[in-house]
Amino acid sequence: MSLAASPIRFPDASSRTVMTRRGWWLVLLNVLVPGSAQVLAGNRRLGRFGLGATLTLWFLAVAALVVWLVWPTVLYTVVTSTIGLWAIALVALFYAVLWVVLTFDTLRLVRLVKTAPGARFGIAALGVVLLVGVSGTAAFGAYVATTTSGFLSDVFVAGPPVPPDENGRYNFLLLGGDAGPDREGLRPDSIRVVSVDAETGQAVTVGLPRNMEDVPFGEDSPLHAVYPEGYGAIDGCEVDACMLNSIYTEVELKSPEMYPDAVAQGSEPGIEAMRDAAEAITGLDIQYYVLIDMAGFQQLVDALGGVTVNVPEDVPIHADETFTTVAEWIPAGEQHLDGYHALWYARSRHGTSDYDRMARQLQIQEAMLAQFNPANVLSKFQEIAAAGSQVVKTDVPQSMLGYFVNLATKAKELTTPVVDIPLVPDNGFDPEDPDYAYALQLVQQAVVPPATEEPAE
Structure with a gap:
């Protein structure tokens, strides 16, 4: 099927069945692969930005997993340092805002008035619930990171690492x-x-x-x-x-x-x-x-x-x-x-x-x-x-x-x-x-x- 004939980008707006199915897919794609809904059905520039950010996040997650498995001390050092925690907070806040933008744009692309009346509330509710879940989690992560940074700075002192004693x-x-x-x-x-x-x-x-x-x-x-x-x-x-x-x-x-x-x-x-x-x-x-x-x-x-x-x-x-x-x-x-x-x-x-x-x-x-x-x-x-x-x-x-x-x-x-x-x-x-x-x-x-x-x- 050519992109021009795609029911995602060029749906039959007169068919409530097509528009309803399309609406469910767009909402799910927005949370599974943020940015993909825009690439398939909306502003491709925004979509490519969202997809790039999503792939970057996946790469960072895989890299963090590898580091945790191979060099756990490195990962623990990052998440207990002030610079590392603030970097995590800024990244989490960026993704929280990005997912809000992508979710509202996805709901705009769905065109709820063209979907079946019985499905409108469900599609909108699913989009909002996923928005709260994903963006809320990222925002909470930013809060935890900044609070942790303040807590660690209050309790622990600044200073260089010290080697173990002569007995290790x-x-x-x-x-x-x-x-x-x-x-x-x-x-x-x-x-x-x-x-x-x-x-x-x-x-x-x-x-x-x-x-x-x-x-x-x-x-x-x-x-x-x-x-x-x-x-x-x-x-x-x-x-x-x-x-x-x-x-x-x-x-x-x-x-x-x-x-x-x-x-x-x-x-x-x-x-x-x-x-x-x-x-x-x-x-x-x-x-x-x-x-x-x-x-x-x-x-x-x-x-x-x-x-x-x-x-x-x-x-x-x-x-x-x-x-x-x-x-x-x-x-x-x-x-x-x-x-x-x-x-x-x-x-x-x-x-x-x-x-x-x-x-x-x-x-x-x-x-x-x-x-x-x-x-x-x-x-x-x-x-x-x-x-x-x-x-x-x-x-x-x-x-x-x-x-x-x-x-x-x-x-x-x-x-x-x-x-x-x-x-x-x-x-x-x-x-x-x-x-x-x-x-x-x-x-x-x-x-x-x-x-x-x-x-x-």
Whole structure:
């Protein structure tokens, strides 16, 4: 059939059957291959532009898929960088506008008044629904990209990538900060070091009880000159309790001048003091820290839609900050906790030990990480981004996000579980009478690969 005789470009306008069939085809072609409706039945210049844009989009999608399969870190770096996110937003906005133009032009080409009366509403409704679906998705993508860019810029610092340590690992200090109305300043009640293999993503976590005493400092730490035998070991300290989590409070409130460059580097004096302590305890070079505000943590859990955990025994929720009066209980068994109950599950003290709290905190962290999947994050993106920027403080540079996202993906695929090293009495370590040489031994056994013997010649 010649183009001149085509019922698409030159239909029999007097035949409602022909015009109706043509109308359905044009609307479907507009969404299947945007621009094709104009090439076949309308302005060919607009159609060629639309087809070119469509083919370009398909090419970009295929290229992104190939990169994701072969070099995933590259793709993750693009979608976590400010420039990459703004480029994605502009492209998505361009296609959203283009599809609006093409859809309205397609409905003009359909000539609804020439179609069967019973089909007019259906053709128009299908065109509008497809318009909202396609253009709306592109517009939402642009919104997500710009919001993500703002969120990442608020949370993560600017800086160059940092190589792994001599053992090929990245080490993070995770602090759960609990200010509370009954205490002066913030005090980290949850302290954990996470060591991640830079190639496989295999992780080792070291739980540090907040009540550790005589905490050591390396010779290059400014605190070593003040406490050469350990924190508070000789003449006490500058705060009421000389425990691990008091180091943050003392340095932050009493002697921030010890770490004059901390704020400029995206940190705080108290955090740097805690980093020095954690490095001396574990023997690890800690490249980054992550501080989570436990009060704001409640918002993040709610934004995720809650967390599901297996509660081993009833856990109390306190009526006041004295942690002595019970208001209600979180019952044993599998429970889906909202932010309020998850926070209390992690910090409850009544009738339990600090070591029980450490186990519950790790449980909550693992449950949250399990729920940070693409579908959950996208469906609740606005709430998560708003909560996250208020909850998290870190010195992880934005330039490293793509690499760490890829590493986290690898970690989820591992069959070997996370190795947890709790420095608690049940594991042979007494925080109140600490053997730090034993702590170093436990950590080194977990993170340093055993030396392989050279084959005999």
